[in-house]
Amino acid sequence: MNNIKETIIQLETAALERWNNGDPSGFLELSASEVTYFDPFLEKRLNGLDALTALYESIRGQVRVDKYELVDPKVQATDHTAVLTFNYIANLGDSVFRWNCTEVYRLETTDEWKIIHTHWSQMPK
Amino acid sequence: MNNIKETIIQLETAALERWNNGDPSGFLELSASEVTYFDPFLEKRLNGLDALTALYESIRGQVRVDKYELVDPKVQATDHTAVLTFNYIANLGDSVFRWNCTEVYRLETTDEWKIIHTHWSQMPK
Numbered sequence: 001m002n003n004i005k006e007t008i009i010q011l012e013t014a015a016l017e018r019w020n021n022g023d024p025s026g027f028l029e030l031s032a033s034e035v036t037y038f039d040p041f042l043e044k045r046l047n048g049l050d051a052l053t054a055l056y057e058s059i060r061g062q063v064r065v066d067k068y069e070l071v072d073p074k075v076q077a078t079d080h081t082a083v084l085t086f087n088y089i090a091n092l093g094d095s096v097f098r099w100n101c102t103e104v105y106r107l108e109t110t111d112e113w114k115i116i117h118t119h120w121s122q123m124p125k
Numbered sequence: 126m127n128n129i130k131e132t133i134i135q136l137e138t139a140a141l142e143r144w145n146n147g148d149p150s151g152f153l154e155l156s157a158s159e160v161t162y163f164d165p166f167l168e169k170r171l172n173g174l175d176a177l178t179a180l181y182e183s184i185r186g187q188v189r190v191d192k193y194e195l196v197d198p199k200v201q202a203t204d205h206t207a208v209l210t211f212n213y214i215a216n217l218g219d220s221v222f223r224w225n226c227t228e229v230y231r232l233e234t235t236d237e238w239k240i241i242h243t244h245w246s247q248m249p250k
Contacts, residue, residue, distance in 0.1 A: 034201065036199060036201065036208075036210050038210070038225040038227065038246065040225075040246060040247065040248070040249070041249065042248075042249075043248070043249065044196070044197070044212050044248075045197065045199070045210055045211075045212060045225065047199070071169065072169070072170065074161060074170070074172070076159065076161065076229075076241050076242060078205060078206055078231050078241075079204050079205055079206070080203060080204055080206075081203055081204070081205075081206040083161075083229050083241065083242050085161050085163070085170055085242060085244075086170075087169050087170060100163040100165075100170065100244065100246070102163065102227055102242065102244045104201075104208050104229060106203055116201050116203075116208065117201060117208050117210060117227065119210075119225065119227045119244045119246065121163065121165060121225070121244065121246030121247070122165065122246075123165070123167075123168070123169075124165070124166065124167075124168065
């Protein structure tokens with residue numbers, strides 16, 4: 001179980017490293033075709049990798065984070081599913097952004113973990 | 126699979142009915158002991174049913190909703206796990222509250238579905 005936790009946090013961190021340098025492809029490669037997605041700027045849930053790709057491509061190159069921290073990441077693993085949750089603190093210059101994040105990973109028949117659901121939301125200032 | 130979807134939505138709706146009349150016990154009875162929980166008013170993730178119980182008991186009797194709607198509920202089920210997501214619109218008098226909601230359910234060895242993770246966040250006004 002520790003092994004699953006390490007694997008999931010490694011996958012998430014690698015995708016975040018790319019994200020924080022303006023490259024959304026890490027998350028797109030990690031997401032399953034039927035991924036569902038919430039963030040606080042959307043009017044409704046996004047359904048599917050095509051919709052997520054359209055959203056992420058629209059902001060390619062625009063995200064930059066100087067420093068970030070996954071606070072107390074937790075993985076609740078059950079057979080072929082792992083629920084990763086963490087508080088996320090990102091710094092850009094003097095600005096601090098604070099988020100709640102849920103990622104539901106599923107182990108595919110190819111033995112790869114893929115994200116089937118993402119939920120980002122903002123924390124109190 | 127349709128059967129799981131119906132079961133999960135029924136469980137969630139029954140708990141919401143009680144919640145919207147000030148009774149948090151529906152969600153507390155439905156949550157697993159290791160439940161994790163995010164909402165937009167908390168400084169960090171809650172861990173475990175005891176912490177969730179303390180939060181919910183502090184607002185027992187205070188929630189009232191006249192009318193609510195689960196918009197486009199979706200269940201992504203894999204073996205013993207089901208991820209329920211929906212947009213949620215609640216009306217109280219002239220006020221409208223709009224939310225994103227993620228619930229991760231797990232089928233327990235007792236053959237009951239229990240919530241192992243909840244994430245509520247607010248949508249744009």
